[in-house]
Amino acid sequence: MPLPPNVYDAEPIPAAAMAEVERLLQSGDLFRYTAASDSPVALLEAEFAELLGSRFALAVSSCSAALFLSLKALGLPRDARVLIPAFTFAAVPSSILHADCVPVLCECGDNYRIDLEDFAAKLPGVQAVIISHMRGHTSDMDAIMALCDEAGIPVIEDAAHSLGTTWNGRNIGTIGKVGCFSFQSYKLINAGEGGIMVTDDADLIARAVIMSGAYEHNWKKHPVLLNAFARWQNELPLYNLRLNNLSAAVIRPQIGELARRVADGRRNHDHVAAALNRSPWLEVPEKLGPEERAPDSIQFNMVGMDAGEAAEFARAAEADGVKVQIFGRSADNARAYWNWKFLGAAPDLPRTRAMLMNACDVRLPARLTLADCDAIASVLTAAADAAKSARRAYGT
Numbered sequence: 198m199p200l201p202p203n204v205y206d207a208e209p210i211p212a213a214a215m216a217e218v219e220r221l222l223q224s225g226d227l228f229r230y231t232a233a234s235d236s237p238v239a240l241l242e243a244e245f246a247e248l249l250g251s252r253f254a255l256a257v258s259s260c261s262a263a264l265f266l267s268l269k270a271l272g273l274p275r276d277a278r279v280l281i282p283a284f285t286f287a288a289v290p291s292s293i294l295h296a297d298c299v300p301v302l303c304e305c306g307d308n309y310r311i312d313l314e315d316f317a318a319k320l321p322g323v324q325a326v327i328i329s330h331m332r333g334h335t336s337d338m339d340a341i342m343a344l345c346d347e348a349g350i351p352v353i354e355d356a357a358h359s360l361g362t363t364w365n366g367r368n369i370g371t372i373g374k375v376g377c378f379s380f381q382s383y384k385l386i387n388a389g390e391g392g393i394m395v396t397d398d399a400d401l402i403a404r405a406v407i408m409s410g411a412y413e414h415n416w417k418k419h420p421v422l423l424n425a426f427a428r429w430q431n432e433l434p435l436y437n438l439r440l441n442n443l444s445a446a447v448i449r450p451q452i453g454e455l456a457r458r459v460a461d462g463r464r465n466h467d468h469v470a471a472a473l474n475r476s477p478w479l480e481v482p483e484k485l486g487p488e489e490r491a492p493d494s495i496q497f498n499m500v501g502m503d504a505g506e507a508a509e510f511a512r513a514a515e516a517d518g519v520k521v522q523i524f525g526r527s528a529d530n531a532r533a534y535w536n537w538k539f540l541g542a543a544p545d546l547p548r549t550r551a552m553l554m555n556a557c558d559v560r561l562p563a564r565l566t567l568a569d570c571d572a573i574a575s576v577l578t579a580a581a582d583a584a585k586s587a588r589r590a591y592g593t
């Protein structure tokens with residue numbers, strides 16, 4: 198059997214980036230506001246807005262910065278409560294603390310998506326919502342938008358890991374009032390670090406542009422209605438979360454790779470999912486009907502395994518070259534809400550906790566071949582069989 202592939206290596210950056218990086222290094226023009234117009238960052242914003250079908254985009258230093266600026270641009274008062282799914286990355290509640298607001302966690306089900314009953318119950322107590330499409334899994338956006346629109350509560354989409362995913366044919370990140378994406382290396386477009394936010398709201402983007410660090414009259418280099426900016430001149434703090442031209446030069450040529458990465462990532466995911474679902478001990482939850490996914494990893498649940506069997510499964514898979522992260526069982530996991538000690542005592546969220554104790558995470562980058570995927574799937578199903586039969590043999 199072929200050895201499982203290295204799933205941590207990145208794809209090479211397209212060669213076109215080299216010429217542009219070289220040009221920027223020659224001229225030293227690395228700051229987005231030095232050029233009078235058409236800086237690489239400004240061009241990236243125009244291209245990204247067009248890609249998603251949004252009116253405005255603002256590139257910043259990370260998705261976390263985009264989430265923070267979104268909350269600030271909504272003008273939320275200190276201590277405003279912001280509802281988030283309890284299954285997300287620690288950076289999401291952190292961005293809420295950064296904006297002087299208070300995260301409120303809602304339950305997620307064993308399909309990794311928001312529990313709508315808990316969501317609806319907690320909504321009346323909050324002033325904003327961040328829907329984190331964790332690992333690209335999309336919750337029921339029709340139901341969420343209906344509830345939030347009815348209550349007049351703004352929705353920020355954390356689409357950090359959802360670029361290329363659609364819901365009813367619409368790009369994830371364009372359904373709420375504002376959508377935030379990441380260019381960190383483990384996402385679909387890799388610049389090492391970076392983020393971008395998109396919105397159709399001129400006033401919101403004007404506030405975010407100024408707060409991102411468009412000091413003095415640098416906002417004139419952004420294509421937004423001028424009266425939206427003029428209103429906010431000198432009224433807002435400057436947090437300086439800008440992206441630099443080198444990052445934009447690395448990102449822009451990857452936009453053309455996106456369709457292929459989405460198609461190959463989905464093919465790889467669905468191939469491995471079919472194989473795992475043939476095991477009685479492993480289960481990949483179904484996506485929701487309106488969703489078309491753009492995965493670069495796979496999540497699945499262990500079925501009927503106790504703590505000892507779960508540990509044996511992870512150990513056996515790793516011994517054969519596939520690292521499995523069990524969200525709730527790997528030490529200090531930043532996606533297990535009880536590890537967010539900076540929030541104080543963890544709330545009681547039994548459904549999310551039960552899901553995290555059985556949910557496994559394996560990287561599955563788009564560059565893998567189907568033979569690579571077969572090797573990964575065989576290791577996982579064999580490890581699950583071994584974990585169950587080892588336990589039976591010892592009669593524990």
Ligand SMILES: *Cc1c(COP(=O)(O)O)cnc(C)c1O
Nearest residue numbers: 259260261286288357358379381
């Ligand atoms: C990666 C990620 C983030 C954080 O993105 P950064 O650009 O590293 O700040 C936030 N939310 C989710 C769901 C992510 O996957």
